[in-house]
Amino acid sequence: MERSPSAQADLRGGVIWIALGAGIAVLSWRMDRLEHMHVNPYTVPGLVPGLLGAGLVVLGALLAWRTIHGGALARVAAPVGVDRIGDFRVVATGALCILYATLLIGHLPFWLATTIFVFVFTAAFDYKERRTAGTLARGLVVALIAAAATAAAVSLVFEDLFLVRLP
Amino acid sequence: MPDGLILFGRALWQFAEPITLVYILGATLLGVIIGALPGLTATMGVALMTTLTLRMSSSQAILVLICVYVGAIYGGSRTAILLNIPGTPANAASCLDGHALAKQGLAGRAIGISTTGSLMGTLIGIFFLALFTPILGDFALSFQSFEFFWLALFGVIISANLAGDDALKGWIAGFVGLFVTMIGQDGIHAYERFSFDNRDLAGGISLIPALVGAFGFAEVIGVMREVQHKAIVHSIDSVLPRFGDVFRYWRTIIRSGLIGTAIGIIPGVGEDIAAWASYAAAKRASKEADKFGKGSYEGLMAAETGDHACPPGAVIPALSLGVPGSAPAAVLLAAMIIHGIRPGPLIMVENPQFVYEVVVMMMFATFGIYFYGIFLVRPLISVLKLPRTVIMPIVFVLCVIGTYAIAQRLFDVYVMIFFGVFGYVLRERGYPMAPLVLGIVLGDLLDKNLRRGLVITDGSLVPFFTRPICVVMVTIILLTILLKIPAVSTAVARARASLFAGGAR
Numbered sequence: 001m002e003r004s005p006s007a008q009a010d011l012r013g014g015v016i017w018i019a020l021g022a023g024i025a026v027l028s029w030r031m032d033r034l035e036h037m038h039v040n041p042y043t044v045p046g047l048v049p050g051l052l053g054a055g056l057v058v059l060g061a062l063l064a065w066r067t068i069h070g071g072a073l074a075r076v077a078a079p080v081g082v083d084r085i086g087d088f089r090v091v092a093t094g095a096l097c098i099l100y101a102t103l104l105i106g107h108l109p110f111w112l113a114t115t116i117f118v119f120v121f122t123a124a125f126d127y128k129e130r131r132t133a134g135t136l137a138r139g140l141v142v143a144l145i146a147a148a149a150t151a152a153a154v155s156l157v158f159e160d161l162f163l164v165r166l167p
Numbered sequence: 168m169p170d171g172l173i174l175f176g177r178a179l180w181q182f183a184e185p186i187t188l189v190y191i192l193g194a195t196l197l198g199v200i201i202g203a204l205p206g207l208t209a210t211m212g213v214a215l216m217t218t219l220t221l222r223m224s225s226s227q228a229i230l231v232l233i234c235v236y237v238g239a240i241y242g243g244s245r246t247a248i249l250l251n252i253p254g255t256p257a258n259a260a261s262c263l264d265g266h267a268l269a270k271q272g273l274a275g276r277a278i279g280i281s282t283t284g285s286l287m288g289t290l291i292g293i294f295f296l297a298l299f300t301p302i303l304g305d306f307a308l309s310f311q312s313f314e315f316f317w318l319a320l321f322g323v324i325i326s327a328n329l330a331g332d333d334a335l336k337g338w339i340a341g342f343v344g345l346f347v348t349m350i351g352q353d354g355i356h357a358y359e360r361f362s363f364d365n366r367d368l369a370g371g372i373s374l375i376p377a378l379v380g381a382f383g384f385a386e387v388i389g390v391m392r393e394v395q396h397k398a399i400v401h402s403i404d405s406v407l408p409r410f411g412d413v414f415r416y417w418r419t420i421i422r423s424g425l426i427g428t429a430i431g432i433i434p435g436v437g438e439d440i441a442a443w444a445s446y447a448a449a450k451r452a453s454k455e456a457d458k459f460g461k462g463s464y465e466g467l468m469a470a471e472t473g474d475h476a477c478p479p480g481a482v483i484p485a486l487s488l489g490v491p492g493s494a495p496a497a498v499l500l501a502a503m504i505i506h507g508i509r510p511g512p513l514i515m516v517e518n519p520q521f522v523y524e525v526v527v528m529m530m531f532a533t534f535g536i537y538f539y540g541i542f543l544v545r546p547l548i549s550v551l552k553l554p555r556t557v558i559m560p561i562v563f564v565l566c567v568i569g570t571y572a573i574a575q576r577l578f579d580v581y582v583m584i585f586f587g588v589f590g591y592v593l594r595e596r597g598y599p600m601a602p603l604v605l606g607i608v609l610g611d612l613l614d615k616n617l618r619r620g621l622v623i624t625d626g627s628l629v630p631f632f633t634r635p636i637c638v639v640m641v642t643i644i645l646l647t648i649l650l651k652i653p654a655v656s657t658a659v660a661r662a663r664a665s666l667f668a669g670g671a672r
Contacts, residue, residue, distance in 0.1 A: 009596055017339055024346060027361065034356060042621035045358040048614040049349040052342055059339045066335065086392045093391040094588065097384065097563050101580050105567060114564055121560035125391065146557045154568055162222050164572045167580075 010067040017060025024053030089125075096121050110166040111151040118147035171301065171523065178523040181226065182531070194231040195535030196543075198238020199245075203550045204558065205252045206390035209239035209438070210494040210604070211382035215562070217375055217502040218569025225506035230528045232502055236478055236495045237289060237532035240438055241540070244281040244471060246551060248274055257438030257477070260446040260470035267462035275544070280464055282540030283412050284420070284471030289533040291424030291472070292431065292479030297526045299432075301519070303487035307512035310488075312620035313631050317640040319613035322490045322605050324644050326435020331599030334651045340598045344606020345613060347372050354615045367578040374501045374607055376570040376579040377586045381600060382494075383566040384587025387559045389594065407541065416468045419449050423472035430473075431480020435605040437493035438474040445473025479529050486510050486522055490609065494601045497608045505573075 028050030033041070096117065104113035122143035130139035158164040194216070201212035212235045220228035243254025248265035261281065268277035310318070323345065327337025350361045351371025362369040413420065423445035430441040449469030450459045459466040481492030482499065489511035491497035503510050508521055515522065539547065570583045590600060624630050631637055649655045 040622050042626050043355050043618045045353045045360055052346045056342050090388055090392050093388050101567050101584050118560040122556045125556040150561050
């Protein structure tokens, strides 16, 4: 499904880019110019990031100006084509993945963390369809097999073949 | 030329071992599967496989990555033909006639055309890869800091202009990409920039974790957003490619091959633009233009030849200038650097054989897709029925462990997560990813060469604007930017209209 970004989102984006660019430019300006090392002033570390920050301010301002010029502020912020199910799936996917990568990995043995993640992911996203079809138990078994197989295969390949010490 | 032939022969000989066949068939199959899964792109496949091939020798690793790249572009056409969903953005143009043919019960014929187009397109691209890379490499030997600075900016600006619908957002994405490379120690004084006393940030943002995030994780989120499309597989007639098609559409094949290669050479402009441009050119030149979009063999042939000529074209500037021609080529370039190869103007001096090894690898990848185009069409259709609820968590596990395996530090995993979420939000807001990638690849080149150039000239900007190649690049950059300003483009269109009207009188 194609979703076109709203004008309000573009306006917010423009403001964020201006703020980010200004922040980069200020930090670059305040960056050490290494005068105590007598470096050539044209090689100061803040030169290029400072120019990029300034460029980002200009581009962000252009985006905001274009959006305002196009009537973004005049229009009522009516949500167009809200896809609540899609949004929920995005949040659920992001949350499960981030939880796996930040909380499970490094705190549980890799094989266990991966088994839990793949099982929960598959079972959760299949739940509705499986329940409607009356194959919930089968779905859980499929999820468990997929999870165990993934954990075993990835552990084996990375640990024994690539000699990576897993987290 | 004899030197080239000798180097080509040596490159061919280097791969004359049975394991090569395993790598070609395995990697191409993986690429075809990645390409066939809607939402997963060639860039994601190459980025993910870069992390999985770190322990291989450089030649074997790059062979695998090239096979995945070419295989993914080919695999995407299956989904386009059978489901009317481009497997990768490169196959969007193939949907028009490919799916129309499938609905007429000619899915096998469409797949056969796709195989022939892919084969011919890649071969044309390979010819120019072998021909142009040494020439461009020799030419680039005259480049100094001034030219390299403009080249880096040229890549980001042009890519932003052509990669998406909104050039302004493309430029913003490109600038953000360039800024990402400013984090960590700078390349001249080793001064820590934007690290905020964080030891991990002081080491800089590694390219591969950022790309695995921006393509791998972001694509996992994007794919899971949509409910899975049921694969409606039409009856498959004969899938065998017909050589008669080559003779019947030879003009279309050559034209599309040239367009695809040329678009591949332009920095950051990828296979999707190559396919659309080839399709549009074929439609303009065709005697059966009315059939385009309703199941035209010629239209499908043009799109498939164009997008497959692009990968070899995209590798030409990557090898000879160190500036990638497309997003997957950017990852390929990063992989080459990780494996100790230094793409750029010196490659024809330091490592000329590698250029011909890449030519041989592209040829092998072509044979790989031809093999699967003939023998494994029906089993590969079952890929379309794989449940994404099982595939996507596995892809994410590989994203995590792949980025971790590079330096065995969890910081890279967090970088991947950040760029995944950031990349997804940018995509949803209509920002193209190719300029961001190009920015991350070219940031260091831009930073060092602007400062070096200023040191050489003692602060004078004159050589940046007066050296012949600089003048050409500055002119193109300025025209590119100016023509995106509505008032300027309207005035140009008006002037052109009045000029032609005057000519007609």
